[in-house]
Amino acid sequence: MNTPIHAHAPKDAPKYVYRFGAQGTEGGAGMKNVLGGKGANLAEMCRLGLPVPAGFTISTEACALSTRDGAGVLLAAIEAEVRSGLAHIEAEMGKRFGDANDPLLLSVRSGARASMPGMMDTILNLGLNDAAVIGLGRKAGNERFAWDAYRRFIQMYGDVVMGLKPASKEDSDPFEVVIDRVKAHKGVKLDTDLDAADLQELVQGFKALIRARIGRDFPTDPWEQLRGAVLAVFESWHNERAVVYRQLNDIPESWGTAVNVQAMVFGNRGEHSATGVAFSRDAGTGEDLFNGEFLVNAQGEDVVAGIRTPQQITLIGSRRWAELAQVDEVERQARYPSLEELMPTIFQALLQAETLLENHFKDMQDMEFTIQEGKLWMLQTRNGKRTGAAMVRIAMEMLAQGLIDEPTALLRVTPDRLNDLLHPVFEPAALQAARPIARGLPASPGAATGQVVFFADEAEAWAKGERGDGRADGRADGRAVILVRQETSPEDLRGMSVAQGILTARGGMTSHAAVVARGMGKCCISGAGAVQVDLKARTMRIGALTWHEGDWISLNGSTGEVFDGRIPTRAVFESDLSGDLAALMALADRHRRLAVRANADTPQDALVARRLGATGIGLCRTEHMFFQGDRIRAVREMILADDEAGRRKALAQLLPMQRSDFDGLFRAMAGLPVTIRLLDPPLHEFLPHDEAGQQAMARQMRLPIAQIRQRVEALHEFNPMLGHRGCRLGISFPEITEMQARAVFEAALNVQAEGLAVEPEVMIPLVGTLREFSLQADLVHRVAAQVFAEQGAKVAYRVGSMIETPRAALVADRIAQGAEFFSFGTNDLTQMTLGFSRDDAGSFLPAYLHHGIYEHDPFRSIDQEGVGQLVALAARQGRATRPDLSLGVCGEHGGDPASITFFHRAGLDYVSCSPFRVPIARLAAAQAAVIEASSE
Ligand code: ADP
Ligand code: MG
Ligand code: MG
Numbered sequence: 055m056n057t058p059i060h061a062h063a064p065k066d067a068p069k070y071v072y073r074f075g076a077q078g079t080e081g082g083a084g085m086k087n088v089l090g091g092k093g094a095n096l097a098e099m100c101r102l103g104l105p106v107p108a109g110f111t112i113s114t115e116a117c118a119l120s121t122r123d124g125a126g127v128l129l130a131a132i133e134a135e136v137r138s139g140l141a142h143i144e145a146e147m148g149k150r151f152g153d154a155n156d157p158l159l160l161s162v163r164s165g166a167r168a169s170m171p172g173m174m175d176t177i178l179n180l181g182l183n184d185a186a187v188i189g190l191g192r193k194a195g196n197e198r199f200a201w202d203a204y205r206r207f208i209q210m211y212g213d214v215v216m217g218l219k220p221a222s223k224e225d226s227d228p229f230e231v232v233i234d235r236v237k238a239h240k241g242v243k244l245d246t247d248l249d250a251a252d253l254q255e256l257v258q259g260f261k262a263l264i265r266a267r268i269g270r271d272f273p274t275d276p277w278e279q280l281r282g283a284v285l286a287v288f289e290s291w292h293n294e295r296a297v298v299y300r301q302l303n304d305i306p307e308s309w310g311t312a313v314n315v316q317a318m319v320f321g322n323r324g325e326h327s328a329t330g331v332a333f334s335r336d337a338g339t340g341e342d343l344f345n346g347e348f349l350v351n352a353q354g355e356d357v358v359a360g361i362r363t364p365q366q367i368t369l370i371g372s373r374r375w376a377e378l379a380q381v382d383e384v385e386r387q388a389r390y391p392s393l394e395e396l397m398p399t400i401f402q403a404l405l406q407a408e409t410l411l412e413n414h415f416k417d418m419q420d421m422e423f424t425i426q427e428g429k430l431w432m433l434q435t436r437n438g439k440r441t442g443a444a445m446v447r448i449a450m451e452m453l454a455q456g457l458i459d460e461p462t463a464l465l466r467v468t469p470d471r472l473n474d475l476l477h478p479v480f481e482p483a484a485l486q487a488a489r490p491i492a493r494g495l496p497a498s499p500g501a502a503t504g505q506v507v508f509f510a511d512e513a514e515a516w517a518k519g520e521r522g523d524g525r526a527d528g529r530a531d532g533r534a535v536i537l538v539r540q541e542t543s544p545e546d547l548r549g550m551s552v553a554q555g556i557l558t559a560r561g562g563m564t565s566h567a568a569v570v571a572r573g574m575g576k577c578c579i580s581g582a583g584a585v586q587v588d589l590k591a592r593t594m595r596i597g598a599l600t601w602h603e604g605d606w607i608s609l610n611g612s613t614g615e616v617f618d619g620r621i622p623t624r625a626v627f628e629s630d631l632s633g634d635l636a637a638l639m640a641l642a643d644r645h646r647r648l649a650v651r652a653n654a655d656t657p658q659d660a661l662v663a664r665r666l667g668a669t670g671i672g673l674c675r676t677e678h679m680f681f682q683g684d685r686i687r688a689v690r691e692m693i694l695a696d697d698e699a700g701r702r703k704a705l706a707q708l709l710p711m712q713r714s715d716f717d718g719l720f721r722a723m724a725g726l727p728v729t730i731r732l733l734d735p736p737l738h739e740f741l742p743h744d745e746a747g748q749q750a751m752a753r754q755m756r757l758p759i760a761q762i763r764q765r766v767e768a769l770h771e772f773n774p775m776l777g778h779r780g781c782r783l784g785i786s787f788p789e790i791t792e793m794q795a796r797a798v799f800e801a802a803l804n805v806q807a808e809g810l811a812v813e814p815e816v817m818i819p820l821v822g823t824l825r826e827f828s829l830q831a832d833l834v835h836r837v838a839a840q841v842f843a844e845q846g847a848k849v850a851y852r853v854g855s856m857i858e859t860p861r862a863a864l865v866a867d868r869i870a871q872g873a874e875f876f877s878f879g880t881n882d883l884t885q886m887t888l889g890f891s892r893d894d895a896g897s898f899l900p901a902y903l904h905h906g907i908y909e910h911d912p913f914r915s916i917d918q919e920g921v922g923q924l925v926a927l928a929a930r931q932g933r934a935t936r937p938d939l940s941l942g943v944c945g946e947h948g949g950d951p952a953s954i955t956f957f958h959r960a961g962l963d964y965v966s967c968s969p970f971r972v973p974i975a976r977l978a979a980a981q982a983a984v985i986e987a988s989s990e
Contacts, residue, residue, distance in 0.1 A: 071135035075108030090312030092165025109316030110139035117310030201253035340447025442474030494582030497568035502555025504534035510549025577611035642980035657718030663969035672966020712797035780820020866928035880945030951978035958982035
């Protein structure tokens, strides 16, 4: 592995080309940054002695060079190395590039550092022209094969290098049009029914097409073909598909791709040739079972393209497939035999290769191979992509098998992918047939199917079975609905909670809809820009198509895809989970230092959180309770009251309701801390802003509508985010704080009286100065003393401060004189530190990410450089004043793995996140701990 790679390069010239083959391999698996994943692993397979067609890799540094200085500079820089690389291939394969009698043909393949399957381009059979095709056919004794290779080459080259693509996405591929014409002329259906003469006719047709559409002839000089292909593959790094994939997967633009130039081997040389893909374990379930598919007499992507039904590699896989496909054993053996049955010797060689590779890389391998006239060639291996379920199972089984250690097992599972195991999923077969109609942000994972409804109250009515025309999935009492909104607001909460899923046209990953949906563990797609909601007409339009209220759509909250129609889903219950998830969580708990709490507002949420392993509630947003039932009425009375007496009267109605809420929370979390935040949002959020809503409110409260309108206007703020909210409410209206504190302590004493342990923590929001904090904290202490005196009992409690204004972070040492704990509200802290309103950032954030001004959405993953400094500073200063100060995070970042790593390093005690993200946070916390341990 450690061959000195620069040995033969001139000392001053940078090295761009690295060879691989049976001899003279220069690269290896450790060189992914330079060679890309494909190139590095091709080299590694050569080192392991596996049969790999000889080739060379042009490095990612060449890609950077071509991006920076252009194609001309690149070609000049690599010319000599490419020529000598080709000589290496020629020597090893015993053929010459450009030889008309027995041509060496090449594949030119992209390969980035991180695998981006299918995102960039590949060209096969390069080196063919009108003369070489004759030589190839004669040498192979198979004219049809030669012409088929040639027509495939022109097709790929014409598309990738010469840019002959369908005019628009509705148009068919121009090459396929020619193929269809020739097939129709001959009266056949399948490509395989075309003979050598037909394929020759295709070649002429393709060339004419290129000349007509591009205005240039197809290049016949192999060297010109090679230069064009290499440049085009480097170029494909910048194609739209690849750009989008990189954005979705956080792959930096600067990495670039490598280009692999390799001798062709042919799976289409007849009945003893084949091509296929194989996995060392099951990528769907994680089962430790070698599996894969192949096609006899086929080339390249034929297996994936789905033109013919591929066969299974193993006998057991073949039998399982036959059962699903309802093919009986006789037919299976005759028409779809496994490779194990058909070519037993090759199968054994492949089996050995997969075992060798998995043991070597110590991870599940995804391999590509080709069999040419009875000889096996390995074309690729990589750590296979897999479902969340497979990730967990493979990690835990490899740990048990002694292949990997505990830290490695923990790091093998991408925390976010645990979602896959905890949310409903679509029936795979139905999903295959589904038609995507739009795409938005994958705001909250899961699969949802239901009838379109545009208003939250109607969503409730439909879900209760009061309206609608279809039957809900598995629910006897109501309809399955998808709430479709321009965006959501707190008023929509109940409609959201009864919907199967939520689709919004506007808003980002931390929009109201997204945050609430994640908290509910409910499927949500936000910011689907193509969706045009017409509330008047009660329609949703996407392009030229229209969906009406009651029409069925389906959402995949994990991918952001919106589908037409009804796709059946099935719930993943805890009992479905293999014991592996439980084992992984136990392992994570043993390794992590950070505690994980949940943000939960109701006893139901709290119970879910507890079941998923939360050891406390880090944030209960009391205002969420204000919207339920007839509470909103009491809240509105309080807001409309002219004086303190009037407010106290309304608050007295709220007291028993809040008390029972807290009662339920304390019970659900008995023995664990529960952090309750005092009222936070501006009061206008509790009033209706539209005419109809105000009228309804006037009627209900028997008040003139003018009075309501006036109050709404009086409460209007130009910038509510920085307005009359947080502890400013409690400073202006201490009676609100009093009521809330009383509800907390009365509930705590009630529950404690029943012998359950209670640990209430009262949290003051939006604090900026010690005095501000103390005014509220003193009030809370006073109410506590009152309640304790009234009831003749006490409960231990703490009063702490949110740290969510930059000022609070800066004077944390002072605030800690009063506060017994800090909870970082990183959403507000991010807004105020960056000066970005999170509800408005959607209009410029994409451009900011594109320009790399911020690397990630700072509302999703904490801005470590800026906001992170404030967190670290406040943590340090706070602890300087009060060494036992407890430190936590309750912003959305508490559930983001990268942010969790940061909070671990900053020395916090816990993170708090949505209940459904608790397992994710537990794993991320363990990963942070093992990464730290390994770097020590
Ligand atoms: P992707 O990254 O999209 O998988 P690849 O570069 O792996 O693209 O190429 C796609 C397919 O082309 C491979 O699966 C393989 O079947 C075929 N292929 C690539 N290189 C060769 C080669 N040297 N000989 C034969 N087939 C090849
Ligand atoms: Mg491949
Ligand atoms: Mg806040």
